[in-house]
Structure formats: structure tokens, C-alpha cells
Amino acid sequence: MIDAYKNFEVWFVTGAQLLYGGDAVVQVDGHSTKMVDGMNASGILPVKVVYKGTANSSAEVLDVMTRAEADPKCIGVITWMHTFSPAKMWIHGMQKLRKPLLHLHTQFNEEIPWDTMDMDFMNLNQSAHGDREFGHILSRMRKNHKTVVGYWKDENTLRHIAVWQRVAAAWADAQDMLIIRFGDQMNNVAVTDGDKVEAEIRLGYHVDYMPFSDVMEYFKAVKEKDVDALVSEYFSMYDHDSSLEDKSTEGYKRVRNSAKAELTLRAVLKAKGAKGFTTNFDDLGDVNVEESGLGFDQIPGLASQRLMAEGYGFGAEGDWKSAALYRTVWFMGQGLGKGCSFLEDYTLNFAGERSAILQAHMLEVCPLIAAKKPRLEVHHLGIGVRKVQTARLVFTSKPGDGITATVVDMGGRFRLIVNDVECIEPKPLPKLPVASALWIPKPNFEIGAGAWILAGGTHHSCFSYDLTPEYWEDYAEIADIEMLHINKDTTISGFKKEMRMNEVYYLLNKALK
Ligand code: MN
8 A cells, every 4th residue: 555545445346136145145245355355465556445345236336336425535436246236226326426436347266167167156256247237337328437357366457456546546636636826827828728617627626826915924924944944954955066055155045045935835835735836937026026035036946846846736837737737647656656747848859760859947847757866056047027046956857768748728628638758868958957858759759749739738748757648548537538648659640530539529428428
């Protein structure tokens, strides 16, 4: 089990019926208990599975699904039809259940007991057709779910369940997620904006705005000794030029200002119970901050980097969709270890088949993706209302495969766009002291970037080394949103067809549900 998920449970409900007598149900119950115990003991599942008994009638199905909906610990339900469980009895329960659903098609015994199998055994072990009956009603009801097929002890089977558990955990996390925007959307930007009401209806999270005058109340309350302690923490955690520690220097002053901004944001996020935030370089408090001291002297870039590493969602320039998605990416990847970050398509490097995109931002790249210990540096940043030096962590990302994702508002529906990418070794950037990654989008730059642009994807995205396309398929299924996946098999003509088909599908889908 993973610590971040320790308060979560996934319920396991076994479908049966009383046609074969109470003894059969007792045996089904025994098998189910052994299976759930075995799955929990496998060490593969990040969330505890809790067996909730057999459901033998419509009333029993409705009862357990009603309880699953009401229990805050329950983040999803796994169903398995041990015997033939006539599926009309699942209709009302499935209507009740809104939490993520996984249908496991498996069997208690691994192999057919060829020498001893009789009709009693046949009647008891009927998932081969019971799961088809159940699958029919889910399909008939257009009920979103994941189907996992395989023997319950197999690592492959358990790994598919584990992915879904992580996505279900992040989904639960998003249902009470608050994103605070410090400043509005960057003026005139379309792709990062969208319908916040629809986002709350569809994706669960809530987005609020906090004016900088309110932020300043937290800023004024920051204690100087806490700022000193945080500056010491920076110097002990990160490589840096020793001259930065000289209190008479401009560099030291800017590091200290960055620490004060971090403490301010932390205080706000904690007080509001927020899981993420956005910033805007045009909105940082008093424009005469160098005289008044009432405001951030530059965008709180170092704070954003460090808060992202702790799992706070972050989106630059008011990008609340990226802030929420980053938090979800971080939450899904708990304990997997390679890291994730908010990133922006910055600059192109044309080099034939190795053409790549430099991913960076003004400052805000998460140190979880760093190849080596980040370096704390202070440099001039000439954008926004302030044009002064400021602190940031500088590093390049680890080489390796990863996946990046964004959500855009198509007007009437959200579209999740996902791209497999390969991070490659960058060349040094002595005149651009920011954190960065360099990647080749799959299948190559021409088609990868082309498809992303055709799909209307953002210049901001949420990247992870740990997630796979399966996570995003599960997420899109649970959220019931469109997903476009750009991968090694993508062709532009095929991708355009898929987008056109989706336009029709999502119009019809609304009518069918
Ligand atoms: Mn940006």
C-alpha cells in the first residue's frame, strides 16, 4: 500500500445468485475472501481492497452500491461474477454508483481440473459466461468502466488493477480539490482558459481567485526568522555559488525575497486548504515594491518549483486546468519515483529525425524531474511588471521515456490530449539559466507536434516519467471526457479522422446517456 492512499479503499463485490443454493454462495464467499487477501498480499496494489461480500439480488446490489457511494473511504468498486449473476439485477445498483468501476474477468481456479471436474464445479465456477452477462449490461447502459482480464494472481492482471487504483485515488483527490488563482488568466490567452463551472461538474475541482491585496495580509504576517530559516534550508539543499550567502549582496537579498514569497504562498494554501495554484507575472502586489516592500519583487518562481515538488498543482499565467492536472499527475504517480513537472513548449531544435522541443518556463519547472541536484541561482528576469533579478533552481531533466498531457476546453466538452515523448540529453545553455527538458514527441517531431497542434493542445502540459497511456485511458474513462493519444503509431490522416469521428461521437454520447 502507498502512504498517500492509506485512507482509501477499493471495494470488491462478487456477483452470484441463489439458484444453486446457499452452499454454493458460501463457497463463492470463501473463494472471494481468498482472492482479495491474495491480491492485497501481492505487494502490487497501492490501495487496499476490501471484500464486501456476494450480491445475490437486485436489492443486495443496490444496497452495496449505495453504501459504496456514501462511504468517503471508498474510491471505487471492483466487480467479479463468480457464478452466473443475471445482469438485470445490476441495473439499479449501477445507476446508483458514480464512483470508478472496474470489472475483473477472472476465475478462482487457474486451470480446469480435468480429472475431477463435474457439473457442481461447472455451476460454481461460471465467470466465463457470468462476466459476459455483466459486461453486456454495462455496455447496454453505456456505463463507463475499466475491464481487466486475467488470472487474479498474475502480475500482469494486478498491474492493470494497480493503474486503475492510482487513477481512482487521484480522481477522489480531485473531487475536493481547490485551485487558487493569484491573478487572472494572462490577458487574451485562449488555450489555457475555459469553463470553470463545467470543470467542476465534469472533473470535480473548484477554482477560486484571490486578489493580491488579500495575499499581502499573509505576506505581512510572515516572520523574519522563518525567512532566515528557509534561506538556510535552500543553501543546505541546493548547490549554489558561496557568494550568494553574503548578506550584503543583491543575490542574497533576492534569495531572501524568494523565501518570503514561498512562505506567503504556503500560508495561503494551507489556510484555504488548497491543492494547487496559479500565478500571473503581471499581478504581484504593489508596483513600487522596491520602495514599499509590499509585494513580490518578481514572480514566485522558486516557490512554485518547490511547491510543485511537494504535490501542489501549478499552472503559470492563470492556467488553472494545468494546475489541477499537475496535481492529478503527481498524485497518480505517488511512490513511483521518477518524477513529474508542469512544462511549456519553449523553443524548437530542428535536427532531422532528432528534431526536438526545449521544454522550460520562465522559472517554474519542478525539480522532481532533475537529472542531478538542482543549483540555486539568481539572475535577471525581464518579463512582467518587474524587471529585476530573482532566484530559481537550475537543472536539466533526466533522459528517458515519458508522457505529457493537457486538457483543453473545446466548447461543450473537455479534450484530454496525451503524447508519448522521449527526453534526450540537451546541450548546455550558459545564457539561459532556467530548468529545462528536451524531448522528441512520438512518433517524431513532425507528426507529434503536428497532431498536438491540430488537436488544439496547449503550450503548457503536465509531464511524467512514471505514467503510461493506460493511466490516461483510465482517467478519461472515469471523467467521461475525450482522449486523443499521440504515439508511435499516429499518422496525421488517421488522427484527423479520429477527431472528426469524436466530434460526432460526443454529440451522440450526450443523447444516449
Ligand atoms: Mn507559460
